Amino acid sequence: MSVHLYELPLIFVLIGLVLYVVLAGADFGAGFWQLFAGRGPMAQRVRDHAHESIAPVWEANHVWLIFVITVTWTAYPSAFGSIASTLSIPLFIAAIGIILRGAAYALRAGAASASEERPIDMVFAISSILTPFALGTMVGAIAARRVPVGNAAGHLLSSWTGATSILVGVLAVATSAYLAAVFLAADSARVGDRELEDAFRARALGAGVLAGAVALAGVAVLHGDAHPLYHRLLHSDALAALVVSILAGIVTLELVRTRRFEAARYTAALAVATVIAGWALAQSPVLLAGLTVRQAAAPHDTLVVVVAAVLGGALILFPSLALLFRLVLRGRLDHGHTPASPAPAPAPAIGGLLSASAPGLLGRAAGACLIAGFGFLTIAEAGWAHALGVIALLGFIACGLLADVPAQLARLGED
Amino acid sequence: MQALSFSVHIPLVCFGIAFPAMILFVEWLYLRSGDELYRTLARRWTRVMAALFAIGVITGTILSFEMGLLWPAFTSTFGSVFGLGFAIEGFSFFVEAIFIGIYIYGWDRLSPRAHFLSGIPIAIAGVTGSLMVISVNAWMNHPSGFRLVDGKALDVHPLTALFANSFLWPELVHMYIAGYIVVGFLLAGAYAIGRLRGRWTRYERTALAIPLTIAALASPVQILIGDWAARDVATAQPVKLAAIEGLAKTTAGASEHLLGWYTEGQVKYGVAIPKLLSLLAFHNPDAVVKGLDTVPADRQPPVNVVRVSFQLMVAIGTLLALLGTIYLFVRIRRKRPPESAWFYRALALAGPAAVIALIAGWVTTEVGRQPWVVYKVMLTDEAVTGAGGIPVGYATLALVYIGVALGLAWVLRRLARMPMDPPGAGAETDRGWAPDEPSPVV
Numbered sequence: 001m002s003v004h005l006y007e008l009p010l011i012f013v014l015i016g017l018v019l020y021v022v023l024a025g026a027d028f029g030a031g032f033w034q035l036f037a038g039r040g041p042m043a044q045r046v047r048d049h050a051h052e053s054i055a056p057v058w059e060a061n062h063v064w065l066i067f068v069i070t071v072t073w074t075a076y077p078s079a080f081g082s083i084a085s086t087l088s089i090p091l092f093i094a095a096i097g098i099i100l101r102g103a104a105y106a107l108r109a110g111a112a113s114a115s116e117e118r119p120i121d122m123v124f125a126i127s128s129i130l131t132p133f134a135l136g137t138m139v140g141a142i143a144a145r146r147v148p149v150g151n152a153a154g155h156l157l158s159s160w161t162g163a164t165s166i167l168v169g170v171l172a173v174a175t176s177a178y179l180a181a182v183f184l185a186a187d188s189a190r191v192g193d194r195e196l197e198d199a200f201r202a203r204a205l206g207a208g209v210l211a212g213a214v215a216l217a218g219v220a221v222l223h224g225d226a227h228p229l230y231h232r233l234l235h236s237d238a239l240a241a242l243v244v245s246i247l248a249g250i251v252t253l254e255l256v257r258t259r260r261f262e263a264a265r266y267t268a269a270l271a272v273a274t275v276i277a278g279w280a281l282a283q284s285p286v287l288l289a290g291l292t293v294r295q296a297a298a299p300h301d302t303l304v305v306v307v308a309a310v311l312g313g314a315l316i317l318f319p320s321l322a323l324l325f326r327l328v329l330r331g332r333l334d335h336g337h338t339p340a341s342p343a344p345a346p347a348p349a350i351g352g353l354l355s356a357s358a359p360g361l362l363g364r365a366a367g368a369c370l371i372a373g374f375g376f377l378t379i380a381e382a383g384w385a386h387a388l389g390v391i392a393l394l395g396f397i398a399c400g401l402l403a404d405v406p407a408q409l410a411r412l413g414e415d
Numbered sequence: 416m417q418a419l420s421f422s423v424h425i426p427l428v429c430f431g432i433a434f435p436a437m438i439l440f441v442e443w444l445y446l447r448s449g450d451e452l453y454r455t456l457a458r459r460w461t462r463v464m465a466a467l468f469a470i471g472v473i474t475g476t477i478l479s480f481e482m483g484l485l486w487p488a489f490t491s492t493f494g495s496v497f498g499l500g501f502a503i504e505g506f507s508f509f510v511e512a513i514f515i516g517i518y519i520y521g522w523d524r525l526s527p528r529a530h531f532l533s534g535i536p537i538a539i540a541g542v543t544g545s546l547m548v549i550s551v552n553a554w555m556n557h558p559s560g561f562r563l564v565d566g567k568a569l570d571v572h573p574l575t576a577l578f579a580n581s582f583l584w585p586e587l588v589h590m591y592i593a594g595y596i597v598v599g600f601l602l603a604g605a606y607a608i609g610r611l612r613g614r615w616t617r618y619e620r621t622a623l624a625i626p627l628t629i630a631a632l633a634s635p636v637q638i639l640i641g642d643w644a645a646r647d648v649a650t651a652q653p654v655k656l657a658a659i660e661g662l663a664k665t666t667a668g669a670s671e672h673l674l675g676w677y678t679e680g681q682v683k684y685g686v687a688i689p690k691l692l693s694l695l696a697f698h699n700p701d702a703v704v705k706g707l708d709t710v711p712a713d714r715q716p717p718v719n720v721v722r723v724s725f726q727l728m729v730a731i732g733t734l735l736a737l738l739g740t741i742y743l744f745v746r747i748r749r750k751r752p753p754e755s756a757w758f759y760r761a762l763a764l765a766g767p768a769a770v771i772a773l774i775a776g777w778v779t780t781e782v783g784r785q786p787w788v789v790y791k792v793m794l795t796d797e798a799v800t801g802a803g804g805i806p807v808g809y810a811t812l813a814l815v816y817i818g819v820a821l822g823l824a825w826v827l828r829r830l831a832r833m834p835m836d837p838p839g840a841g842a843e844t845d846r847g848w849a850p851d852e853p854s855p856v857v
Contacts, residue, residue, distance in 0.1 A: 056520045059472050059512035066508060069479050070501040077492065084480075095480045096815055102473030103819045106466040107826050305499055313506035320513045320536070327517060363747075366632075373636070377643050386643060390588050393636045397595075400632040400743075401440075 005304070006297035009075030010287075012310050013068050014280050018273040020064035022179060025172070025272070027058040029180025031101070031128020032173065033203060034121050042199070044114060047121055049196055050180070051108065053187045056328055058105070060321065062098075075306050078149065079287050079296040083138070086147045090134040090160045097131030100124075129173055136172030140165030142288065143279060144226040149291045163225040167218045174214050175272050178207035182252065182268045186261035190329075197259075204256045204264075212249050215275065232282040241278035245271050366399035432545055432594035434464050435537040437602075437626060442531050456622055458522055465519045466826050470819065472512065493789060496558075500551040507544035510536050542591070549590055553583040556780065557651050558789050585644035586780075592637045593776070596735065597769040599630025604766035607759040624752065627762070630769075631739030638736055641729070642695070648783075649696035653705035654714070655783035658721040660692055662706045669693050669704040674726065677718045716785040724775040724782070731772035738765055 030050040037043040037050075073080040084091060104124035108117060137160045141147055144164040146155075185200035222230040232238060248271035255264035285292045297303060369392045377389025438460045445453035479501065514536040521530045606623035609615070649656045656662075661677035662669055671691035672682040690700040697704070707715050738761055745753045753759075 056516040059469065060509065060516055062472060062476070063505065063509045063512050066476060066479055067502075067505045070505045074499055074502050081492075091480055095477050098476050099473045099815055099819060102469050103822055106469035107822045302496070302499065306502060309499060309503055309506075313503065313509075317506055317509050320510055324513045324516055327521075370636075374639060377639055386584070389643075390584070390640070393639060397629070397632045397636060401628055 004294070005300070005307070006294050008307050009071055009297075009303060009310070010293055012307075013071050013075075014276065016064050016068045016071065018276050020061070020068060021172070021175070021276065022269045022272055023061035024058070024064060025132065025176040026179040026183045027054045027061055028128045028132045028173075029176035029178065029207075030054045030184065031125045032177040033180060033184070033200075035125030035129065042195070045196060046199060047117075049188060049193075050184060051121070053184055055105075057324065060324060062102075071306065071310065075298050075303060076287065076293075076296040077298055079291060082149050082288055082291075083142065083147055086156070086159050087138045087141055089156060090137045090141075094131050094134040094138075097127040097134060100127040101131065128176075132172040132176050133169040136169035137161070137165035139172075139279075140168035143168065143229055143283065145228070145286075145288070147288050149288055163221050164229075167214070167221045167225075171211070171214050171218060174207065174211040175275075178204065178211040179268055179272065181207050182256060182261065182264050185256065186265055189259070189261050197261075201256060201259065201261075205253060208249065208253050208256065208268075212246075215245075229279075229282055233278065236281060238278040238282035241274045241281060245274035245278065248274065362399050362402050366396050369393065369396035369399060432541045432591060433598040433629075434460070434467070435534060435541055437598065437629065438464060439531065439534045439538060441625060442534065446527060446531060452618060452621060456618065461519055461522065463827065465515070466823065468511075468515055470823055472508075475508070489789070497551045497554050500547040500554075504544050504547035507540040507547065511540040511544065514540070545590060545594075546587055549587045550583050552780075553586050555789050556586075556784055585640065585647050589637070589640050589644045589776075592633050592640055593769075593773050595633045596630050596637060597766070597773055599626040599633065600735065600762070600769045601626075601766035603627035603630060604763045607762035610759050611756065611763065620752070627742060628746075630735075630765075631742045634732070634736040634739040637732060641732065646696060649704070652784070654707065654710055655716065655721070655780075656696065657705060657707045657709075658716045658718045658783050659725045659779065660704075661718055661722050662692070662704060664706040664708050665703060666706060667693070667701055667703045671695065677722055682722075714786060716783050721779055721783045724778040728772045728775040728779060731768050731775070735765055735769060735772070738762070 030053060034047045034050050037046040069080075100123050104120050104127065108120050108124070140162065141160040141164075144162055146159040146162060146165075181200050181204035185197055185204050188194075188196035188200055219230070219233070222233065233242065248267045252264050252267040252271060255261070255267060285294065287293045287296045298306075373389045373392035373396055375389070376385045376392060438457050441453050441460065442457040444450070445457060514533055517525075517533045518530065518537060521533055525533065603623050603626045606619050609619050610623070645656070645659075648659075660669070661672060661682040663681060669692040670687045670689045673686040673688070676682070693702040693704055694700045696702065707718070741758070742753060745751070
């Protein structure tokens, strides 16, 4: 099987989607467990743990959604336009959910008591369920071929309220809860909190069984509501993906039962990823009703540049992500962790530069930069002169700052 | 709707551009001097940055949703041309989000040097991210890198379209410096209010001096950069310039009008300065400046909206530059910060004024391009969604944003009231301000 250039960005999009569902899904699921934590001191601990675990990573995980959207509209612009206009209502619901969720997160930093946290957590939890559900219905609508090509060409309501849409929406919420429970159990085991570990272990087992049941029931729903997809799902490479998914799901349950949570993280993620792979295989080469991937793809040059940009970006992105997750998983960013040597050592190497150059000299350099900048940028006409002018003006700001601030601060300290 | 989301998002972008660099500067001062005061300051600013970044993440996401929700035809026709910018912006955003996570939660948990280093990618990604977004906007104002045949974009060269664009550089530098001015004056303004209320310890003096010095240095520079950007507009988008100046007819040696209201083809009640417009735009007092009459009436932007917002931006910018210059002058001549209460009152107003100037500037460039969404290529009406219900969506979004704004105001006040960490204290005192604070949440 050879991969065409026009398929490559779609593969990136699917990888992004898998990472979004697995990573951000777990963050959404953390909100789910905040809502169903119950009452009492244990419930408060469950809520706090759910909040703390996602705090350093949720913004990075959320960006996968932006990645999926931007690559789709660059590489498959006509498909993106059709999806976004026909499915504008669920997209809008998801947008509102995302706003409320981020706002609730930001607000929690200012909450000073449990009674203030409660309503904030409530908003966070409800939006954490609403958003994956709305996004899930969109995936369902695409899978059931209810999104025709064109500006709002499909039915605004019935396109995303079919059985497949509801199924995928529910499935999205259930898998989020399941992933979150597994991840949170692993996090509690890491900090050595047995009580929390038990609480999330039970939740992981329950949610895992539930998510599996929804996924299997889904096959029956597809038979009635999206027959072409159902047929392809059982008679192509997609079947292999489904089998892997079921196996991974069973292995995860066993790993959770025997408290091997770190391994369970990966098998749980695999179970979810293969469902998406199965969907993609079953639907290819059709992107939307009456539109193949090839027809939807952007011109050749754009695809080349997109692929290059994504690969180049990945070179920066993955090491950064690896660093973040290593720090998080090793507990380096946990509350209470302190490094071996907290005392700061003044860095003479950087300081030497400043003490050697008197503020007066820097001040004169700033003045010279300002005059040069004015000459090059405002009087001269050529492009290169403008570039020099901008650099000189930025130099003016930098020199001025360095000349002024340390001297000034030294004086502020005196009185 | 996009305009609403945009004006909510854009001040936050300024914080994305300028705030990490300022925090790092303060942390660098700490590493250099070992003075706990800088560390406390950097930490408290980090908390504010964390809250603002979270809101910035969501408003940015909403903007990308709206590209599809509101402008599906625009995106489906030109996604292949400009989408690349957003794809790269996505990566910048990623880097920003990853390292902001490490930076915020790494206080006290990483070595000081490693922590400082983890902040640098945030500042870099803030710059590249805004570079990408502005490259798309510059392209909309000055489109190139493709041919339009029967409503389809052919011969697409995304790199040329985005980066070989003469419009990009002035717009980028203008916005970038605006970021420092807005953040500088807003921060300084917050501490100026503190001084007016009698809080004036060494901590407040430092926290005021750093952003104020940056803003004071940047604001005069902005006038030069703005002039550069305007000269570019004069050549590439003459109709926008005509709308900015209310110039109805093509004129040689055109005069510049200050204030006034454009009506029936002329500016009334304004102060006219002969030949200044030609001199400013083309460096020649007798140069010909194209007027609104070069295009039919239905291709002209709403003149007064553009004109008033442009004048507002210039007026505020000039006042801010004046304020900055006064500050620098007093600092250099008297070797101390100004002492007049009026200076601090003006400073308290300067922050919000800078935000108004920022939004007015964007109104000028966006409304000045109307009725085109892609200048001389696609009309805004052709780009808009066919789905109904925009007013309902608009109202909902406005309500939600008002709620978010109130919440943000509340959380910032809370953060401002938190007692300062005593020097030398570590993670414990993080919680000291509130017994229920559960975690190192910012």
